[in-house]
Amino acid sequence: MARAFLSSGDLIADRRASYADMLFESGDHVAAADLMRQALEIVPEWTAGLFRLGEMEDAAGDEDAAAETWRRLLELDPDDRFGATLKLAASGYALVPDNPPAAYVETLFDAYAPTFETALLEKLHYRVPELLANAIKAAAPGRRYHSMLDVGCGTGLMGDYFRTGVDHMAGMDLSEAMLQKAEEKHVYDRLFKGDINELDYPAGSADLIIAADVFVYVGDLDKAVSRLVAALSNDGLFAFSVETHAEEGELILQPSLRYTHSEDYVRRLLADHGLVPSTIDREAIRFDRGEPLQGLIVVSKRA
Template sequence: MERAFLYSGDLIADRRASYADMLFETGDHGAAADLMRQALEITPNWTAGLFRLGEMHEAAGQRDTAAEAWRKLLQLDPDDRFGAGLKLAATGHAAVPETPPTAYVETLFDAYAPTFEAALLERLEYRVPELLANAIKVAVPKRRFRSVLDLGCGTGLMGPYFRADADELGGVDLSEAMLQKAAEKRVYDTLIKGDVNELDTPAQSADLVIAADVFVYVGDLHRAFNNIASALAPDGLLAFSVENHSSDVDLILQPSLRFTHSENYVRRVLAENSMTLISLQRETIRLDRGESLQGLIVVAKRV
């Protein structure tokens, strides 16, 4: 996913940063880092430049130097809009957090919104909405839903699959820019800015909750699943995807800064939150750097 590169406000620094990016693209990572460091000598508190400097040092194999840049960035930006804390964790310089910083996820998807659908559907062959919709239809054929809640709805890719079968269709997302894109589809009755870990939904108000490609940016699932279980009506359904790994480790922060979850962990947290598994399918959910990315497509029921 491409991150918006914010300008420093200094023409010379921006020009050097641009040249640094050009060198980086040619594979000369060390020279790119040197030139980016020169840009930061002019604008030492440029947060986006510090993040990019860290990435360049990391690509050059200079992980300790990269960590220095990210630590300085965290001092300047304690809300961590760029995910510097995640980079420190992913490179072994800090403990892995239970969940990514809210400001990071919001900033990431605000920047991503204009190109989100083109990137996923045209370049990455994203399949999660179709896979989830099919899994739900197999689990509960011909069921009509009183209330459907699309968590992390993004630009609204899931909405058209359920508009005809839902009396009320609502979407929740952290990113205002994503919600604006979803509103353009005119398929949702309500769209609310919110966080799955801080879900403010009346108890037993939804009989279907969908979370497509959401939990990769949540990490630990206990709070989210507890909130969802509270929101679900008796016999209500939760349908979601996760990126998957084959080890017994519960969750792993990947170099992509997304979390993957083990199947055993997913099963356990569902059971701990009074949800019973209906179906679990291992599927190719999209491409990642040209390779098939594996995930789990899951449907569970509130007991």
């Protein structure tokens, strides 16, 4: 993500940062951090450079220096487009926030949009859309839906699975760049920008709501699910995925800066919001560093 904002506006600083990146990729993290500090001496308020420096210091084993760098970054960028708050929390220097900064999620996916589908489908063997579509169809065989809401729709990977079985399909995302990619597919009847925690959607109007691989960037799901359930019709289905974990604790911020949710958390969440699961399946949802990443595929309805 940092590379999306790489240029400092100073040619010499950019060149030193580029060399620092090469050193980092070669495994010489200490030298990389030293050279990045030299670049930042020229442009001390370069936020992307500060974020990259923090990553280099952390990889070099200097966690205290990395934390100080991320605190400096937050002073310069209080909206926290780079996720310094999450970096501090994941490193044990701050409390884990209930939710990530919205600006961080938006920035991340704006930068990710051009390569999103290639990276997920071809490199990471991403399976969530297929798994969710199969689970929904198994929960209600042959059902036709009047109105579907795809929250966190991204580039529209879910859309193709339901276009022929839905009268009206809406997609929402926090990233404008992702929405532009979804628009190119001409699958959705409506696309709009929004934050899932601030969703304002007609009450009871959607008989199918899907959140595919969204909740890893939401954290505490109580507020988001409350708003989604308000939009769900009495006979509607709410389907979603989460990444999950085997450790103790219901909600964990991982080093990847994604949140994982336990099955106990998911079951309690559904019960708290008047929902019952039709199915909760543990599946390998994609690969991460060559290893299958475990998730939960959930289809629920009103109790």
